[in-house]
Amino acid sequence: MIFQKIGAGLLGLAMAGALTLPAVAQEPVRVGMIEPFSGPVAQIGIEVYESAQFMADRINAGGGVLGGRPLVIVRFDNAMNAEKTTQQVKKAIDEGIRFISQGVGSNHALNIIKQLEKHNKRNPEKSVLYLNHSAVTTAFTNELCSFWHFRFDANVDMKVAGLATQMGRDPNVKRIYMINQNYAYGKSFQAIARIMIAQRTSAELVGDDLIVPFGKVLDFTPYVAKIKSADADTVLTGNWGADMVRLVKATADAGLDVQFYSIYGGLPVSINGYGIEAGMAVRMKQITEMHLNDYQQDELTPIMAAYLAKYGHTWYGDRQRLIWEMFAKALNKAGSDDPVAVAYALEGMTHPGPNGEIWMRAEDHQIHFPLVVSTLDDRAPRKIVYEKQNLGVGWKTDGWVSREDLTLTTTCDMKRPT
């Protein structure tokens, strides 16, 4: 029955191909993208899909992969429910898909890693590979590392290490107050930040709070009062979503003179939430692989312009380009769409990035690239566009952190298929 379905699908695709592009009328390489496409956080999933589709279109326009086969992204909605992610992985496998991409939510990522370990052990001839674009829990490339998982984003430890490096250079950082969300991601942020602040800065940690995550805290004023009475000059936070928006609003509303160092404070969807004025007041800083006012790769300029014209959003995470370029390169290098061969092709791969060479470490399947810390700035040359609206602010670079400074040791003991 499954074969019938695939057969019918292939026939349809082949016919569509025959009508339009005879050159790529070959079997597509399908990637199952499992993200929230419905529910309250669907916006994030939709934006990830748009950038993946944009990249697939580009790669296909350039002749596809493996000598003319198109790259096809197939959406699977998990509605931000980790249980549903597991079901959707199974569904994708049943449809014959051999590559899975996901990134929103580390608990979902964990389910996929565990599920594929089991599936691939039982069905070595039908193994499935997982391309993780954004789930950052460090354990996935440490003690939980898997041959079937590749991460194309810096993990929490690397991002915090980068923030700490920049804080060490910033003379205004003397007293740091930490606020994080009380779940796996927030706690791993907290643990590594304590170490990195001690190693890479001379600043003092004057506060360290964990809050109940996911919008449960309505009133951040007592936390703002604690930041004030601790006499902090810097807030370091891994918060995202409503927990970030309300913290920034409350801090700016109380007129506190502090700056924010963050991972996710710069997501356009967050800026839209807390507002430009509040974001400027707290001098919001973020850490990313590039930003719209700082990259060296010239070819990125037309890519960003084309994306903006098509979807009405500024190109934000360049890893959403790098992941597909590297995947296409690995397919071609492997010369087949066999996930094992593609995985070996990805191991140790280097690729031109927005600022110098990027590298997929074979030891733990963690990508390595330089990171940049930048501040929200209304005088930055290029401004962020979100939902076709010019937000009137852009990013200004504070400093780059080199790939070497972000290469941390891994505890991964990779089991490779024999």
Place this chain on the structure above:
Amino acid sequence: MTALEVLLFSLFNGILYGLLLFMLSSGLTLIFSMMGILNFAHASFFMLGAYFAYQISKYVGFWPALIFAPLIVGVVGALIERYGLRPVHKFGHVAELLLTFGLAFVIEEVVQMIWGKAPVPYEIPQSLKFPAFNWLGLDYSAYRVFMVLISVAIFVGLYAFIKRTRVGLIIQAALSHPGIVGTLGHNVPRIFMLVFGFGSGLAGIAGVLGGNALGTEPAMAIQLGTIVFVVIVVGGLGSLGGALIASIFIGILTNIAVSYDISFRGFFMALGVSKDAVGVGSDLVNMTSAGISPILPYLLLVLMLIVRPRGLFGKRDV
């Protein structure tokens, strides 16, 4: 901050936050006390108020939005009562409850269809953005003061309206003795429609004022939907004064929990949990009151239902 300042700050800030909670739940408690309907979609009306205010203030500014957004929400509420709740009224309260439950999902989807899934940039009006006063190094914006004033005005106005005016008396009577009130020539279904619309409008006002302080996004109804139920159950279903006191109590409780940040280490170690425990044990030993402060209202809800199911000032059991 000295110990006294921390206490005063927690009390003061708790009252401010409590008044916001009261504003959120006043419409709900009004609808329940007058009509006996537990409106699960209440927070959705709050969300509609915020989105309407965002849309209106984009064109004509905040002040017209403060007037018109609650009016529109009120009309929407009245229409829902007329064409949704009234037909199912004869099937009892469970049918009404299920209807409002489903309505919450419908409203969320409609909001996402119109305004998208991302948060919208609904901001505090410039005219109220200046700091009204500064205490212990924290600015309190004029907008927060304004919110408190509105909240107090809602309480005083509602109380006077229900207890002191003839219309209020008729509405109260319409709930307990609809037949007699009807015989006296009052249009009871129309009274119910107006009450429901008015209660929805109150949620709309809270949305206009709270949306820009808390963030306006499709998830806001889900996030706030539960806390308003805690307020009205703890205060006593249908009691306006109870809702006010419960709101302020919850506000102070969560503020003290965060400000003092009491550790439960000693307590759990006395119970025999080792300080080097792993897993759940380590979570218990490292738990502090700040870490669980948003959960405290729900704990209070459970305790209240066990000890006094009618709430602080309720006249009947839940």
